Amino acid sequence: MNPPPIVRIRGLSKRYGDVSVIEDLDLDIAAGEHLAVIGPSGSGKTTFLRVLMTLERPDSGTIEIEGEDLWLMKRNGALIPANPAHLRRVRAKVGMVFQHFNLFPHMTALRNVTEAPIHVLGLSRAQAAQRGVELLAKVGLEDKLDSYPHQLSGGQKQRVAIARALAMQPKVMLFDEVTSALDPELVGEVLGVLRQIARETEMTMIVVTHLMEFAREIANRVIFFDRGRVREDAPPDEIFTNPSHPRTREFLRAVQLTA
Amino acid sequence: MRIDWGAAWSALPVLLQGLLVTLQVTLLGMSLALLLGLVWTLSRRSPRRWISYPAAGFVEAIRSTPLLVQVYFLFYVLPSYGIRLSPLATGVVAVGLHYSAYTSEVYRAGIEGVPRGQWEAAIALNLRPLQTWMSIILPQAIPPVIPALGNYFIAMFKDTPILSAIAVLEVMQTAKILGSETFRYLEPFTLVGLLFLGLSLVAAALVRWAERKLGVRSASP
Amino acid sequence: MSGVTIDLELLPPLFKGLTVTIQIFSGAAGVAVVAALGGGLGRLSGRCWIRAPATCYIEVFRGTSALVQLYWVFYVLPFFGIEIGAMAAGILVLGLNAGSYGAEIVRGSILAVPRGQIEAAIALNLTPFQRMWRIVLPQAAAAMIPPATNTLIELLKNTSLVSLITIADLTFQGQIIRASTLKSAEVFLLLLALYLALSMVIRTFMRRIEKRYSLSWRPVGGLT
Ligand SMILES: Nc1ncnc2c1ncn2[C@@H]1O[C@H](COP(=O)(O)OP(=O)(O)O)[C@@H](O)[C@H]1O
Numbered sequence: 001m002n003p004p005p006i007v008r009i010r011g012l013s014k015r016y017g018d019v020s021v022i023e024d025l026d027l028d029i030a031a032g033e034h035l036a037v038i039g040p041s042g043s044g045k046t047t048f049l050r051v052l053m054t055l056e057r058p059d060s061g062t063i064e065i066e067g068e069d070l071w072l073m074k075r076n077g078a079l080i081p082a083n084p085a086h087l088r089r090v091r092a093k094v095g096m097v098f099q100h101f102n103l104f105p106h107m108t109a110l111r112n113v114t115e116a117p118i119h120v121l122g123l124s125r126a127q128a129a130q131r132g133v134e135l136l137a138k139v140g141l142e143d144k145l146d147s148y149p150h151q152l153s154g155g156q157k158q159r160v161a162i163a164r165a166l167a168m169q170p171k172v173m174l175f176d177e178v179t180s181a182l183d184p185e186l187v188g189e190v191l192g193v194l195r196q197i198a199r200e201t202e203m204t205m206i207v208v209t210h211l212m213e214f215a216r217e218i219a220n221r222v223i224f225f226d227r228g229r230v231r232e233d234a235p236p237d238e239i240f241t242n243p244s245h246p247r248t249r250e251f252l253r254a255v256q257l258t259a
Numbered sequence: 260m261r262i263d264w265g266a267a268w269s270a271l272p273v274l275l276q277g278l279l280v281t282l283q284v285t286l287l288g289m290s291l292a293l294l295l296g297l298v299w300t301l302s303r304r305s306p307r308r309w310i311s312y313p314a315a316g317f318v319e320a321i322r323s324t325p326l327l328v329q330v331y332f333l334f335y336v337l338p339s340y341g342i343r344l345s346p347l348a349t350g351v352v353a354v355g356l357h358y359s360a361y362t363s364e365v366y367r368a369g370i371e372g373v374p375r376g377q378w379e380a381a382i383a384l385n386l387r388p389l390q391t392w393m394s395i396i397l398p399q400a401i402p403p404v405i406p407a408l409g410n411y412f413i414a415m416f417k418d419t420p421i422l423s424a425i426a427v428l429e430v431m432q433t434a435k436i437l438g439s440e441t442f443r444y445l446e447p448f449t450l451v452g453l454l455f456l457g458l459s460l461v462a463a464a465l466v467r468w469a470e471r472k473l474g475v476r477s478a479s480p
Numbered sequence: 481m482s483g484v485t486i487d488l489e490l491l492p493p494l495f496k497g498l499t500v501t502i503q504i505f506s507g508a509a510g511v512a513v514v515a516a517l518g519g520g521l522g523r524l525s526g527r528c529w530i531r532a533p534a535t536c537y538i539e540v541f542r543g544t545s546a547l548v549q550l551y552w553v554f555y556v557l558p559f560f561g562i563e564i565g566a567m568a569a570g571i572l573v574l575g576l577n578a579g580s581y582g583a584e585i586v587r588g589s590i591l592a593v594p595r596g597q598i599e600a601a602i603a604l605n606l607t608p609f610q611r612m613w614r615i616v617l618p619q620a621a622a623a624m625i626p627p628a629t630n631t632l633i634e635l636l637k638n639t640s641l642v643s644l645i646t647i648a649d650l651t652f653q654g655q656i657i658r659a660s661t662l663k664s665a666e667v668f669l670l671l672l673a674l675y676l677a678l679s680m681v682i683r684t685f686m687r688r689i690e691k692r693y694s695l696s697w698r699p700v701g702g703l704t
């Protein structure tokens with residue numbers, strides 16, 4: 001028998017006006033899994049992560065994290081819409097790294113990393129700083145603790161953002177095309193950090209990426225997203241060498257041509 | 260104390276007459292401000308420092324000092340130089356001069372928004388400076404700043420009660436006279452407030468309409 | 481008319497008026513800051529019983545003028561049995577008037593903070609209050625300073641209106657001296673110079689605050 005999934009999604013749908021961005025999605029993600037999400041631009045990958053991060057409210061369906069519903073809570077045996085306290089408690093298990101970093105420009109690199117641990121997790125300043133320095137050292141930025149975001153390169157910014165998300169010790173971490181806003185020569189340093197995290201932590205990772213080589217290397221499972229649906233769900237070796245769905249084949253061919 | 264609707268009703272016609280003067284002052288003042296503002300802007304762009312520096316300093320000084328004191332200055336000082344104006348004319352000159360400092364800033368922003376290439380094209384076509392300004396630059400610089408000018412028009416309208424200090428018979432002064440005659444300030448002053456509020460809201464809606472029409476955003480003053 | 485000469489005897493009463501002007505300006509500026517934050521945040525609130533009064537306050541004070549408001553509070557409020565004295569009326573009305581413009585500055589600057597900043601704060605699980613206080617407001621504050629400087633200058637200019645409700649400020653003293661000495665040109669030029677000097681002090685002060693506050697984290701030319 002399999003252990004229960006850490007993320008369990010049933011019948012998830014999200015629309016913007018008339019456009020259906022996610023359609024009736026069912027997905028189980030196991031604890032510790034490294035899931036790569038690939039698919040054409042506009043297929044709903046970012047929306048999928050944003051719904052998981054509670055940045056968007058789904059129109060229907062359920063998301064459970066470690067068996068707890070994200071958008072609903074139990075009260076007197078009945079399920080009612082989640083209140084902010086419930087949302088915050090479940091959300092604490094999820095972290096996210098954004099395509100455009102979204103670092104806080106008015107804080108140094110170190111404070112970007114320590115702010116939430118101090119004010120959300122309740123760590124003392126000293127504890128938070130110690131952890132922050134460790135994390136920034138881990139992403140290779142021990143000499144940039146006191147730099148402000150505008151003094152950092154894109155790759156350095158994204159590494160600070162990764163350290164910031166790690167500092168909250170989420171169980172599930174979402175990465176949304178974390179290299180696609182970077183100049184080509186800076187992509188490598190960020191991928192290196194992701195590889196290291198994948199190697200060294202137990203964390204569940206959901207990685208949206210358009211770098212197929214990287215997806216293949218880091219993931220133990222790949223899903224192909226197309227028009228709001230999962231068209232194919234397979235181990236990387238299978239999906240990249242022998243895709244079963246015609247849309248996957250089409251997509252992979254197109255990506256190869258442009259790469 | 261309760262509102263006496265009868266008193267309010269009988270005050271209204273007189274107040275509306277005062278409002279007419281207010282609108283008259285605003286329209287004349289704005290015309291002056293639109294004209295003078297352009298003069299300041301062009302002077303500030305002059306390559307001759309003895310023109311551009313004083314113009315810039317003058318605009319800055321006007322913007323940084325109270326309209327009321329400027330009104331007093333014109334009202335009490337001009338006559339001793341032999342310039343005798345009615346209170347109304349003094350008021351028009353005062354608000355026109357004061358707001359010309361603001362319209363000048365607006366024009367400047369508009370002119371700076373015209374792409375460099377337009378100037379270069381005018382040189383390439385060998386246009387004279389006056390032709391360049393009249394047919395190339397200003398037609399492009401002015402329309403985008405019309406809403407901003409509209410906002411200053413509203414601001415000027417709301418500032419005209421200051422002219423009651425030199426007894427211009429605009430709406431505030433009318434209300435003060437009514438109040439001192441009847442010993443009831445409640446109705447006339449409240450009505451004046453409502454008149455300003457109503458007209459400002461309508462005018463602000465017009466400005467927003469113009470913004471949409473012209474596809475521009477303007478910060479309100 | 482001979483040349484303008486400045487009579488030293490004019491100075492003591494003018495300086496007395498100057499002190500009153502500075503007092504009113506400082507008091508009203510304090511009121512304005514509080515009202516601007518309350519009004520601006522209130523107008524952004526999701527709750528309509530907070531948003532409606534905030535919007536009302538802003539629209540009423542921006543839609544009528546400072547002098548009308550001063551007269552109303554000074555002459556009409558006593559009819560309702562509310563007597564607050566000229567000085568308090570001046571500080572309160574001018575402060576609320578400037579605050580209504582400030583509220584729109586606060587609102588605009590908050591709305592201008594990129595959405596991604598709030599999303600990052602949500603992802604880090606900060607509470608709504610922490611998001612506003614620690615992430616949004618510090619960034620918005622930097623954008624507020626230049627327009628707030630202009631609002632403060634307008635406030636300083638508006639302080640002259642209190643002379644019309646019997647307060648002996650700089651303008652009032654100028655009028656008295658003019659009436660007794662008939663040296664109109666000298667008196668009013670001196671008055672204008674003093675107001676200009678105060679404006680320059682305000683501008684310098686605000687520029688210094690802006691430098692101190694944002695020099696470290698804002699690249700030259702603002703954030704991109
Ligand atoms: N806030 C929004 N409002 C309206 N449409 C949106 C919004 N966000 C995303 N979309 C649309 O949803 C679709 C999926 O977008 P997204 O999830 O960003 O795709 P991906 O990340 O796979 O490129 C796109 O067609 C996009 O235009």
Ligand SMILES: [Mg+2]
Pocket residue numbers: 045046047177
């Ligand atoms: Mg995307």
